Amino acid sequence: MSALGKIADSVDAYNKFVAAEVARARTEEKFAAELRAKWAKLHASIEMTSSPTGTPLPRLALPSTDEPGAIAEYLLGQGFPGQFPYATAAYREMYLDREVERADPSALASSAAAAKSPRAEVSPRHPAKVNEEPMRLFAGLGLAEDTNARFKYLQRHQKSLRLSTAFDGPTLYGLDSDHEGVLGKVGEGGVAIDTVEDMTRLFAGFDLTRTDASVSMTMNAPAPVILAMFIAAAKHRFGPGCVPNLRGTIQADMLKEVQAQNEVIFPVDASLRFLCDMIEWCVPNMPKWYPVSISGYHIAEAGATPVQQAAFTLSNGFTYAGLLKARGADVNAFGPRLSFFLDCGLDVEYLVLGRVCRRLWAIGMRDVFGADAKAQILKLHTQTSGRSLIAAEFQNNLTRTGLELMMAYMNYTNSCHSNSADEPFTTPTEKYALLASHGQSIILEESGVFKHTMNLFGGAPGLLALERQVEKGILDVFREMDTLGGVIAAMEQRYQRSKIQEAGHNYEKQIYAGQRPIIGLNKYVSHEPLPSVPLARTSPTKQRLQVSRLKAFKQKHTKKSPDALQKLENVARSGGNVFGELVNTVEVCSLGQITACLTNVVGKFRPMV
Amino acid sequence: MAAAHPPRPAAPLRILTAVPVCDGHDSAVTTINIELARHGLEVIYLGYHQSAAAIVRAAIQEDVNVVGLSSYNGGHIVFFKEVADQLKKSGNGDIPVFGGGGGTITKADERVMKRQGTDRIYFAGTPLDAMMAEIKKDYARAAKPNAKFKGDRALARAITIAESGLGTRHLSLVTSPQKSRRCFVVGVAGPGGAGKSTLIDELTSRFLRSNPTGRIALLANDPSHPDSGGAILGDRVSAIYAQDDRVFFRSLATRGNLTGLSAAAPAAIDILKQSGEFDLIFVESVGVGQESDPFRIFGKGRKLVDATLFVLAPYYGGLIQLQKIALLNGADLVALNKCDHPMAHTAKAEIQARLDQNHREQKLHPTTAAKHFDPGVDALFTAIAKLGRLDVSRGGEKACSMEVSS
Numbered sequence A: 001m002s003a004l005g006k007i008a009d010s011v012d013a014y015n016k017f018v019a020a021e022v023a024r025a026r027t028e029e030k031f032a033a034e035l036r037a038k039w040a041k042l043h044a045s046i047e048m049t050s051s052p053t054g055t056p057l058p059r060l061a062l063p064s065t066d067e068p069g070a071i072a073e074y075l076l077g078q079g080f081p082g083q084f085p086y087a088t089a090a091y092r093e094m095y096l097d098r099e100v101e102r103a104d105p106s107a108l109a110s111s112a113a114a115a116k117s118p119r120a121e122v123s124p125r126h127p128a129k130v131n132e133e134p135m136r137l138f139a140g141l142g143l144a145e146d147t148n149a150r151f152k153y154l155q156r157h158q159k160s161l162r163l164s165t166a167f168d169g170p171t172l173y174g175l176d177s178d179h180e181g182v183l184g185k186v187g188e189g190g191v192a193i194d195t196v197e198d199m200t201r202l203f204a205g206f207d208l209t210r211t212d213a214s215v216s217m218t219m220n221a222p223a224p225v226i227l228a229m230f231i232a233a234a235k236h237r238f239g240p241g242c243v244p245n246l247r248g249t250i251q252a253d254m255l256k257e258v259q260a261q262n263e264v265i266f267p268v269d270a271s272l273r274f275l276c277d278m279i280e281w282c283v284p285n286m287p288k289w290y291p292v293s294i295s296g297y298h299i300a301e302a303g304a305t306p307v308q309q310a311a312f313t314l315s316n317g318f319t320y321a322g323l324l325k326a327r328g329a330d331v332n333a334f335g336p337r338l339s340f341f342l343d344c345g346l347d348v349e350y351l352v353l354g355r356v357c358r359r360l361w362a363i364g365m366r367d368v369f370g371a372d373a374k375a376q377i378l379k380l381h382t383q384t385s386g387r388s389l390i391a392a393e394f395q396n397n398l399t400r401t402g403l404e405l406m407m408a409y410m411n412y413t414n415s416c417h418s419n420s421a422d423e424p425f426t427t428p429t430e431k432y433a434l435l436a437s438h439g440q441s442i443i444l445e446e447s448g449v450f451k452h453t454m455n456l457f458g459g460a461p462g463l464l465a466l467e468r469q470v471e472k473g474i475l476d477v478f479r480e481m482d483t484l485g486g487v488i489a490a491m492e493q494r495y496q497r498s499k500i501q502e503a504g505h506n507y508e509k510q511i512y513a514g515q516r517p518i519i520g521l522n523k524y525v526s527h528e529p530l531p532s533v534p535l536a537r538t539s540p541t542k543q544r545l546q547v548s549r550l551k552a553f554k555q556k557h558t559k560k561s562p563d564a565l566q567k568l569e570n571v572a573r574s575g576g577n578v579f580g581e582l583v584n585t586v587e588v589c590s591l592g593q594i595t596a597c598l599t600n601v602v603g604k605f606r607p608m609v
Numbered sequence B: 001m002a003a004a005h006p007p008r009p010a011a012p013l014r015i016l017t018a019v020p021v022c023d024g025h026d027s028a029v030t031t032i033n034i035e036l037a038r039h040g041l042e043v044i045y046l047g048y049h050q051s052a053a054a055i056v057r058a059a060i061q062e063d064v065n066v067v068g069l070s071s072y073n074g075g076h077i078v079f080f081k082e083v084a085d086q087l088k089k090s091g092n093g094d095i096p097v098f099g100g101g102g103g104t105i106t107k108a109d110e111r112v113m114k115r116q117g118t119d120r121i122y123f124a125g126t127p128l129d130a131m132m133a134e135i136k137k138d139y140a141r142a143a144k145p146n147a148k149f150k151g152d153r154a155l156a157r158a159i160t161i162a163e164s165g166l167g168t169r170h171l172s173l174v175t176s177p178q179k180s181r182r183c184f185v186v187g188v189a190g191p192g193g194a195g196k197s198t199l200i201d202e203l204t205s206r207f208l209r210s211n212p213t214g215r216i217a218l219l220a221n222d223p224s225h226p227d228s229g230g231a232i233l234g235d236r237v238s239a240i241y242a243q244d245d246r247v248f249f250r251s252l253a254t255r256g257n258l259t260g261l262s263a264a265a266p267a268a269i270d271i272l273k274q275s276g277e278f279d280l281i282f283v284e285s286v287g288v289g290q291e292s293d294p295f296r297i298f299g300k301g302r303k304l305v306d307a308t309l310f311v312l313a314p315y316y317g318g319l320i321q322l323q324k325i326a327l328l329n330g331a332d333l334v335a336l337n338k339c340d341h342p343m344a345h346t347a348k349a350e351i352q353a354r355l356d357q358n359h360r361e362q363k364l365h366p367t368t369a370a371k372h373f374d375p376g377v378d379a380l381f382t383a384i385a386k387l388g389r390l391d392v393s394r395g396g397e398k399a400c401s402m403e404v405s406s
C-alpha cells in the first residue's frame, strides 16, 4: 500500500474515533462533565465586540449546544479555530478587526455556560496571527521596471507590503529572452527576468526586509534559479545578513506541473531533486520563506472538478512530505514550511473545499507522518477562478469574482488573489486590477461579514453535508491512486492528466449543451459584439531592450560564467545540493545558461499528452 | 478555401494541432482534439510549448490538411505569422493555418493575422459543434499527387496517397536514383504501454549521435476510434528527439485494419525505402496480443521488415502468459523495458529462460527507456546497429550535446 492508502485509512479511523467519542460523551457521565467544563471555558474565552450599529457580538461563534455529544462532535470533528483538525480555521481570529469593542459578555444570551464562568478565568486573547492581510495581487508585465511600477501602483491600495510576481513564458520555461523564436513572448503574460540585474530592477525601492513584507513568485521548473536570483539581489541591496528575514513563497510545485500546468524542463526525478534541494536549503536558512506552494489552482483551471483538485493537490503534498522524509529531513522542520494554493470557482463544493483540505492534511500529517501541531496546519492561498470569467459581457466577471472571494473567505483562506474582470483578454490593466483589489477590501474591510465574528457559517447543516460528500470523494480518489501505486506511479500512467482532461472536456460540453448556465454566454444572452478592451502588451522595442540588456550581462561576465557553470555542473553530477551552488552561479550567469547546463547533466523532460 | 459543396473526402481529414512555444495552456486544445476525433478527424497532436519550426516540420511530414494552433500566452500575431511564413517559404503554403486563443486574440488582432496568412480565428464562446462542422466542411481536400512538392512533403504526400488506398502507385514521385542508401527496417511490437515509443525515441537519439549526417524514419501506427473513425495520434508529443530535420516521423491511424498496422504501412515502408533518404526505419505497431504478427514474420510471404524488436514490460502476467506470446519465438531482438520496476528482476530470468527454449541465441536486452542515458538502451542500439550493419563509426559518444529547447 502506498502512503495514500494509509492516509485514507487514517481518515476513516479518525472519523470512527470521533463517532466513538461522541457516543462516549452521551453515555459516560465523567467524560460528559469534562466536555461541559471545557466548553464553558472556551465560551468564557470569547470576547465580545459590537457591530457599527451597536449590536453586541461574540468574536467567535460556537455551535449553540450544551449537549456533550454535540460538543465532542464539534471539537473533535471540526475543531476549535486554530485547533486540530483545523476544519474551522488555521488560526483563531483570521480576518477579525483588531480593535475589540468592550461589550458586556452577559449579552451573549445564547450560551448559559458563558454567563456562568467568571471573567477572571478567561484565557488571554489568542496570540496567533491576527489580521495578517490576506490580499496578494498577482502581477507581472513587460520588463522589470514595468512590473515594479505596477507593484507600486497596487501597493498604494494595500495595508502591508505584498508583492506577487507573474513571469512571462520564456522565463517560466527557463529560456533567455534571446532564445530563438521566443521574442514575441517576451514580457507577455508576466515579467521577463533573465538575470540577477533584472531581479534587482523588479523590486527596486521596496524594503523586502520589513516584517510586514511578503513576496510571492509564481515560478516552477526554474524556481531554484529564480529564487537564487532573488536572494542574490536582496543580498546586494540589504547585505548578506538579510536572508533569514526574507519572507514569501515560491510556487515550485513540480508534480502539478506534470499533471496540469505543463512547465516542466527536466525529467521528473531531477525536477523533484532540484525542488527538494531548494526546500532543504531554505528550511534552515530562510525560516520565514515558503519554498513550495502545493497548488490545485492549475489543476482546477485545466479542467478538474473541485474534488479532483483537492485529491490531487493533497496527494501531491503528501508525496513531497514522503520524499523529504525519505531524504532524511525532519517532518517537524519542513512541515510548517509547506504551503498550499487552491482555486475557488462557482461550483457548490467550493463552499467547503478549504475546510475539508485542512482537515485531511492535518489528520494525514499527524497520524501517518507523525507531525507535530505546527506541521499539521495547511496554510492556504486561494485564487478566484480565471476560467469562470468569460469574454461575453465581461463586466459580469466582477460579480463572479466577488462571489468567489466570499466563498474563499468562508473557507478562511490565509491569503487571496482576486482576478480582474478583463482576465479573459489580457494581463490585467490598471483599472481592473484596482477593482479586483478593492473587491477584497470591500468584503473584508467595508462589509461587516468577516470583521466581527469568527465562524459565522461553520457547522451549518448544508456545509456539513457537503463536507462529508467532498471528503468521501477525495478519499475515493486517494484509494484509486493507491491501487495504481501512488501519486508518481499514477502520474506515469497519465492518471491525473486523463482525469483532468476528461473533466475539462465535460465542462465545455456542459456549457454548449446548455446544462451549465453561463450568463451572457448560453443564457440571457444579449448578443453584443465582443468589447474592445485596452490591452497590456509589450512593444517590440521593449522586447529588444530586454535582449540587449541580457547580451550586455553575458558580455560582462563572459570570463567568469564558464567557471561558474562548471562548478554547478560538478555539484549536479556529484549529487550535491544544487541550490546551495545556484546562489553563486546566478551572480554571473543568465537563466538560459543555467538551464542549458543542468539539461546537459540530467536530460530533458519527455512530455505527456 | 470554402467550396460550396466540397467533394466527400475518401479518407479522414488530417489536422495538426499544437500550442505555441513558451505556452502550456493545453486545456482548450485537448478538448478540441477530443471533439475533432469524435467527429471523425485524424488529429496529429504535437503538444504544448512548440516552436514554429517544429510545427512546420510536423505539418509537412504528416501532410495534414490544416494546422490548428491554440495560443494563450500572447505574441500570437508574431507566432501565427511565423508558422504561415515558414510553410510558405518551404513550398508548403497550401497548408492553411488557423486557431484560437479564447479572449486573448481580439477581433482587431484577427484582422492583422488574416492579412499575414492566418485563415481564421475561433473566439471565446464559439460552440464546439459549430466549430467542428465548419472545420470539416472547409478543410476537406482530396489527396492528389503534386509534382511541385519537394523533399519530405513529397514523401509525405506519397504516403497519404497510399493511405487513401492507392498503394504505391505514385512511388515515382519520391524515388531518387542518385540516393541509394542501404536502409535497415526494424519493426517494433509489444504489449500496449510497454514503452515502445519511448524506447524508439531513445534509440533515435543514439542514432543521431552516432551518425552525424544520416537520416532516420519513424512510422507510428495507432488505432482509429471504431465508431467515429477519427483518432488522436499523440506519439509526437513525447518523441523529443524526433524534433530534428534528420528525423522523418509519420503517424498512421489503423483505420479499422486489425493487423496492428495501418493497411498502408507496407506501402509506406516501400516509399521510405525507395526514397533513398534513410539509413534506419523504425515501424511501431499498435500494442499487440499473444497471437498477432503485424510484420508478417511467420508467413511464407515477404516479411515487412528486416528485423523485429519485441518490447515488453515486467508485468506480463506469469510464465504461462509468456509461453503464449508467439512473437517471442520470431523476434530478432527482445527488450525488457521498465527495468526500474520492482518485478524486473524476476521477469529478466523468466524471459531469458523462455528465449532459451527457442535455440536462436536471442539475447534479452534489459532497458529503462524512461531514464535518460540508460546503458541498457546503449547496448540495444549497438545490437541493432550490428544487425543492420549501420555505419555508427562517425560520431563520438558525446558528439551531440543536447539542445535546451526545440
Ligand code: B12
Pocket (backbone or CB within 6 Å): A140, A166, A167, A168, A169, A172, A188, A189, A190, A218, A260, A261, A262, A263, A297, A298, A301, A302, A385, A386, A387, A388, A389, A390, A422, A423, A424, A425, A426, A427, A428, A508, B017, B022, B023, B024, B025, B026, B027, B028, B029, B031, B032, B068, B069, B070, B071, B072, B073, B074, B075, B098, B099, B100, B101, B102, B103, B104, B122, B123, B124, B125, B126, B127, B128, B131
Ligand atoms: C485555464 C487558464 C490557465 C491554466 C491552464 C491550464 C491548462 N493546462 O490549460 C493555468 C492556471 C495553468 C494557467 C496558467 C497561466 N496563465 Co492562464 N489562463 C487560463 C484561462 C483562465 C482560461 C483559458 C482556457 O483554457 N479556457 C477554456 C477554453 C476551452 O475556452 P476559450 O479560451 O474560450 O477557447 C475557445 C475558443 O477560443 C476555441 N479555441 C481555442 N483554441 C483553439 C484552437 C483550435 C485549433 C480551435 C479550432 C479552437 C480553439 O475553443 C474554445 C471553445 O470555444 C485564461 C483567462 C480566460 N478566462 O480566458 C488565462 C490566461 C490565458 N492565462 C494567462 C497567463 C498570463 C498565464 C500564465 C503565464 C500566468 C503566469 N505568469 O504564471 C500561466 C502560464 C501557464 C503556461 N504553462 O503557459 C493570461 C494570458 C495573458 C495574455 N495573453 O496577455 C490569461 C488571458 C489570463 C490573464 N488575463 O492574465 N492559465
Ligand SMILES: Nc1nc2c(ncn2[C@@H]2O[C@H](COP(=O)(O)OP(=O)(O)OP(=O)(O)O)[C@@H](O)[C@H]2O)c(=O)[nH]1
Pocket (backbone or CB within 6 Å): A492, A493, A494, B190, B191, B192, B193, B194, B195, B196, B197, B198, B199, B286, B287, B337, B338, B339, B340, B341, B367, B368, B369, B370, B371
Ligand atoms: N518506469 C518506466 N516507465 C517507462 C519506461 N519506458 C516508458 N515508460 C512509461 O510507460 C508509458 C508508456 O510508454 P510508451 O512509450 O508510450 O509505450 P508504448 O508501448 O509505445 O505504448 P502504446 O503505443 O500505447 O502501446 C509512458 O508513461 C512512459 O513514460 C521505463 O523504462 N520505466
Ligand SMILES: [Mg+2]
Pocket (backbone or CB within 6 Å): B196, B197, B198, B235, B284
Ligand atoms: Mg506507442
